[in-house]
Amino acid sequence: MGEVIGFFSTKGGVGKTTMTANVGATLKHEFDFEVLLVDTHILGADLSSHFGLLNPPVHIKDMLSGKLPPEKTIYKDPRTGINIIPGPFHPDTQTSTFKNFKKYLHPIKDDYDFIVVDTPPWLGRETSGIIKGIETAIVVGTPTISGMLEAKRTFDLLTRKKASIGGSIINFYRGFDYELHPEEIEGFLKGVPVLGIIPEDEKIRRSLGYGVPAVISSPKSPGVEAIVEVSSVLADVDYEPPKRGFLSKFFDMFSR
Numbered sequence: 390m391g392e393v394i395g396f397f398s399t400k401g402g403v404g405k406t407t408m409t410a411n412v413g414a415t416l417k418h419e420f421d422f423e424v425l426l427v428d429t430h431i432l433g434a435d436l437s438s439h440f441g442l443l444n445p446p447v448h449i450k451d452m453l454s455g456k457l458p459p460e461k462t463i464y465k466d467p468r469t470g471i472n473i474i475p476g477p478f479h480p481d482t483q484t485s486t487f488k489n490f491k492k493y494l495h496p497i498k499d500d501y502d503f504i505v506v507d508t509p510p511w512l513g514r515e516t517s518g519i520i521k522g523i524e525t526a527i528v529v530g531t532p533t534i535s536g537m538l539e540a541k542r543t544f545d546l547l548t549r550k551k552a553s554i555g556g557s558i559i560n561f562y563r564g565f566d567y568e569l570h571p572e573e574i575e576g577f578l579k580g581v582p583v584l585g586i587i588p589e590d591e592k593i594r595r596s597l598g599y600g601v602p603a604v605i606s607s608p609k610s611p612g613v614e615a616i617v618e619v620s621s622v623l624a625d626v627d628y629e630p631p632k633r634g635f636l637s638k639f640f641d642m643f644s645r
């Protein structure tokens with residue numbers, strides 16, 4: 390029976406979609422799990438673009454409206470073999486409700502080991518149904534004061550909605566002394582553990598142009614290695630991160 394994991398932040402641009410695409414791709418490619426990715430950001434959907442699909446012919450609104458059964462809204466990416474329920478290219482003006490999100494999604498849980506859900510940066514009344522369908526919520530934050538205020542807002546909102554919060558991921562780490570430490574971040578989030586720290590890595594941004602997640606297009610880059618490590622924590626599998634010697638760090642500096 391698959392576990393439904395969702396990446397959350399009330400702020401845009403922190404890496405929710407990037408984590409969904411790359412953690413999902415890691416679970417499939419590195420750890421051989423059956424994975425389904427779901428884009429619930431219906432007003433700004435871009436998860437499938439990480440796989441080169443810009444204008445999906447079928448999408449989550451077809452599932453939410455009951456027009457198509459969930460399995461008929463799945464796009465199987467031919468290059469990675471990953472299954473995706475994409476979001477719509479055109480947001481469309483009708484309000485979509487996630488009232489039935491859990492009802493439609495959970496019956497297909499048996500087909501997967503993990504269902505990884507990308508979420509919108511607003512979690513109002515229409516979208517709170519997303520939270521009900523998630524079994525493990527992960528807060529995505531950045532290691533600055535403003536980043537942490539937003540992570541705390543996200544944490545409080547998820548707590549109010551009775552989500553089960555599995556931890557946080559700190560993205561865009563740059564190694565500056567003004568950045569917050571994991572212990573400070575955990576203090577902000579009432580002891581919820583920091584599961585991983587992902588460095589800012591140009592290869593991650595670049596992968597969007599290739600239409601292939603960075604964990605597949607640039608497996609040796611530092612950001613990717615951190616994502617693989619955090620994926621192993623989320624999936625609870627033993628994983629020994631590769632040892633990085635001086636030379637590989639030296640080459641990283643010049644391959645940016």
Ligand SMILES: Nc1ncnc2c1ncn2[C@@H]1O[C@H](COP(=O)(O)OP(=O)(O)O)[C@@H](O)[C@H]1O
Nearest residue numbers: 401402403404405406407561588589590593594
């Ligand atoms: N660790 C990282 N290093 C460099 N660029 C990143 C990293 N994480 C995300 N990005 C880039 O930041 C932008 C916003 O990320 P995205 O995942 O779309 O955020 P969100 O879904 O929270 O709005 C994208 O262009 C993505 O490629």
Ligand SMILES: [Mg+2]
Nearest residue numbers: 405406407430
């Ligand atoms: Mg996004």
